[in-house]
Amino acid sequence: MQTFLQNYFPNVLLLKQEFIDSTIETLYMVFWTAVIAGILGTLLGVVLVATGPEGILANRFIYNILEKIINVCRSIPFIIMLALIQPLTRFLTGTTIGTTAALVPLVIGVIPFFARQIENALLEVDSGVIEAAESMGTSPLGIIFRVYLVEGLPSIIRVSSVTIINLIGLTAMAGAIGAGGLGNLAITRGYNRFQTDVTIVATLIILVLVFASQFISNTLIKKTSH
């Protein structure tokens, strides 16, 4: 085993500690972005559904503004956004490089994406069920928390999984601004220095993360749908 690794993945062995650190950095970025963008994105998604044309608190004005902002944000390629956001990053974190600094563009990039996903997930809830809840005298907040978020839970889990997998990919790009992580390792060490084995192993670890989140989400979906 040792010889196999030495022959085919020599650089990986040398960089064992770097691999561990990079994996932790990737997990750090994914985790905190997921939490912050998850909460804010869900909030935004719920507001979109509520103020939308068929919504329980329909408000064309608010809805149109939010729509436009989200569309603009989604149109900017992430790697360009990383650069554009720099002044804000510096303002919020005091620096423009590193994993914590990377959280700023990551969160700003994921929020509109996730908000859209949540909006779509919630719109899948049968409008007849919403009508029934209204006919029972449920308040708008009641409908959001007790109907949309409960009946839409399997869909919410599904779109969260899609978002996290997308996010893992974005963290790889964040490596471009010295944020560390597996993407950074794969590009700067593996690609730029022609250490292909490093690239391959970094990619494999990312794949493991992706499959793990897919597996967790499938299990959760099975548990929450009847």
Add this chain to the structure above:
Amino acid sequence: MIELKNIDVTFYQKKQQINAVQDVSLTIEKEDVFGIVGYSGAGKSTLVRVINLLQRPTAGEVLINKKNILHFSPKELRTQRKKIGMIFQHFNLMKERTIFANVDFSLKYSGLSKEQRKEKIERLLDLVGLSDKKDAYPSQLSGGQKQRVAIARALANDPEILLCDEATSALDPKTTIQILELLKKLNKELGLTIVLITHEMQVVKEICNKVAVMEAGQVIEQNDIVSIFSQPKEALTKDFIRTATHIDQALETIIQHPSLTNLSGNEVLVEFSYVGEQTSEPLIAQLYSKYHVVTNILYGNVEILQQVPIGNLIVILLGEENQRERALDFLQRQGVKIKVLKDYEGTKNIVPLQVI
């Protein structure tokens, strides 16, 4: 109990104005089982949603127990809605909750303790005959069972009114009857006022005591059920009733049987309809004993609506012409409506879609 005054509901779609409901006024009294019938697009679903303001009318007043609910604050409206139950064509149960949790949904803020809620839910499920299903999920139930859960859920806050929007349209005939029986029972035992929307006259004749007929957003006729069935005025009403009594199908079959319609000189094909205490037997017997006219019944249908029999017969009368005329006269004096469909010369044609 419910008064709708001059209700208008107008939608604007792509610069087009759609008058879904036009100047409708209805009064529904306590413990009525009020049917609203019409074809698809007549505006009945829109109208029933005005009662609990799921649809705000563009004009008119909605009075429940004499209070105009259009002036209610959102909170007052929600409280009022708890007193109006509603069931739907596609049940609208919450898929991710058990039956128990579905019925519990509107009890959450009712001020009852957990124990009291449990007791109430079990009582409601027992009332609709589903006690053994309380931990099941909607996907595990049949259509009839789902509708019964929906009824239990609608009754959770002891409403005075139950709105039924095409509640049986997605169910098979047998299950439909079971649900209608349940609604009838609730009306009698709980004094529940029921408003029933449907496009099937059979549903109406099962349990309603009053009917309004809608077409193109307007109520074209409304009356108590016996009057509607025995003396329909508008063409659409007559059309509905005939589909409910299947008389047109019978006429079609009869027309296609030449043996039935090749009349001899002393025969005539007639359609009778009558209401109430005049049952067909004694009258037909009297046709023979008084006028020597023999009655050959080709088709007979007697409905009992709110305990009043309403009958439709298609017969061939055999007898000498004068006697036949006197017999028909006699029947008319007894209040039987008569339509001669065909006689020997074939001078009268059978026109199935017109009613007496």
